[in-house]
Amino acid sequence: MLRPFALYRPSTVGEAAEVLAREGPDAALYAGGTEVLLILKEGLLRVRSLVDVKRIPGLDEIRRDDGHLSIGATATHRALERAPAVHAHCPLVAGVARHVANIRVRTIGTVGGNLAFADPHSDLATLFLAFDGVVRLASRSGERDLPLAEFVRGPYETARRDDEILAAVRLAPWPAGTAGAYVKFGVHERPTLGVAVALMRGAGGDAVTDARLAVGCVGPRPQRLPEAEARVCGWSLADLARHAGEVAALAARDVDAVGDLHGSAEYKREMTRVFVRRILLVAGARAAGRDPHEHYPHTIIV
Amino acid sequence: MNIIPIRSSCSIRVTLNGRPVELAVRPEALLLDVLRDRLQLKGAKRSCDMQVCGACTVLLDGAPVSACTFLAVEADGREIVTVEGLGTEERLDPLQEAFIDHAAVQCGFCTAGMLLTAKALLAEDPAPTRERVVHYLRGNLCRCTGYRKIVEAILACAHAR
Known part of the structure; x- marks a missing residue:
């Protein structure tokens, strides 16, 4: 009631x-x-x-805009999974949308609602951090853009003011040739851990020129891990295959893990180490043109 | 701007199991309560009450939704199908036949939700793979854990068509 x-x-x-x-x-x-x-x-x-707000025409629009992928706040997870613009510019996002919650939530639930609610156990905010996501907030006094990392302040807490509406989130598509992957793990309805990774490489070169690593669900809010990202840069794919554990150790050190019903902080730190290594190896294999079919219990790899 | 003031009702028109229905509902009325308590359609069950278990699944314009977490006013102008609308006692829906043939029912509490979710899946994909069936049913819990027969019944129904 x-x-x-x-x-x-x-x-x-x-x-x-x-x-x-x-x-x-x-x-x-x-x-x-x-x-x-x-x-x-x-x-x-x-x-x-x-x-x-879902009856506001156009607020659910998903489109390419000025080099970005703009996702209207009231676009449903199902729409995100299917939209041609998502498949064209951020295909990993469509793949992750297919695994958000369950079919009923994906039918009705919206991208903006997910971000604005800021449940720490959520896939989208973690994934969008790896695309340098920026939220657009609208109010009577106009619009302002805020990086997602500043928007999400903590569990169920965002920088949105009471008089503001989350209008859209804008993602920066990865350069051509980027290998990306997302992994989520958990036995509950909501994920216990989510990791998004991207490996960028210069034209023709084997070395990783840029990397993104975002970890979510294990702490109060999702976070990028700059030191772990920097460690990968300059590495060849062979280096990555050999030393992925080093990056995973850095990620486990830097992640802001907290205990909750999903497990203790120590447990989450250890799971971060385990899954960052695994997903780095998956992304590395994809960068080499292979598509490894790794299977781990209670785990979805996109 | 359309406004439904606090503590006041608005009239909605719904196509419910193929028949037009008009009723007055308050903004906070949940679809599940309207179906069960006002329309005496007891097929959709209240169980987890938080969109996790699927026992309250109904079809909204053919798509599965949780009636427990859905405002009845949102059904205005839409088509709702509950398990009561799937078949008749004389002529069951092929999915219901398949569930019986495969003994895909144990206590039966999840069955209405399973059937409706499967109905939506087969409308979307008439020949789904096992992986697709399992993925689509992920949000429908069978507390008796009788998943294997449910999946087999759905696959058999799809392949018999």
Whole structure:
């Protein structure tokens, strides 16, 4: 049972921003409801109004924009999985979208809702960090862009103000020839760990010129691991195959692991080490033109 | 801007199991409660109440959704199918026949959700692989753990067509 609330159905971002500015913390944004209805049912959130943004035309648009992939906030996970622009520019994102939660959540749940709810046990924020994701926030006073790393502040906490709407997230597609991979592990509904990796190499060269490594779910918020990324740069694929464990050890050292129902901080640190090594080897094999079919228990590799 | 004020109802029109239904609902009414308590359709079950288990699955315009976490007002103008709309007692849906033939039912609590999820899958992909079936059913839990026969029933139904 839910407590009574009013339902606003704005048809423009401007209208939605008006309601938010007026109602303040008495209103909550609502799209798919897969997260907000749960916390309303639990009584963890009490509001007088829901502001349904999914009827705003165009807010679910997924398109190439100025060299970026722009994903509208109300695009569903299912839309993300299927959109031609995602397959063309960030195919790994489509693959991960196929494995978010379950088919019912993917049908209804939205990308913006996922990011704005900021559940630490989520795939998208981790993955989007590896694409230098930037969120676009809209309010009555205009728009502002914020790197995803600054937007997500901690568990269920973001830099979004009460009067702002998350309008879109913009991803920077990886250069041609980049080998990427994502791994998620866990026995619960939500992932216990997620790791995204990308290996960039210069034209014709074997050496890794740039790398991305993002780890999520194990700490208060997903994070990039710059020292681990830097260690890979300059390596050949043979170096990577030999020394992936060194990078994994750096990742385990630097990750901000915390204990929760999924396990202790020590456990998560160790799982980070294990899975960073595994997914680096997968990405390295892909960079070499092979597609290894690694299988680990309770693990999905995309 | 459309507004439904607090503590007031709005009228929705739904095609429910092929028949037009009109009813007044408040914004906070959950589809599962409307189906079970007002329309006496008890096929969708409340179980986990958080979109994990799939016992409350219904089809919304052919796509599976959790009725436990879905506002009834959102069904306005849409088509809802519950397990009661799948077949009749005289003429079961081929998926229901396949579940019986394969003994894919133990306690039965998950069965309605399994059937509707499978219905959506076969509409999307009439000849799914085993991997596709398992992936699509990932969010439907059988607490009796009778998954193997459920997957076999769905594959057999697909291949019989």
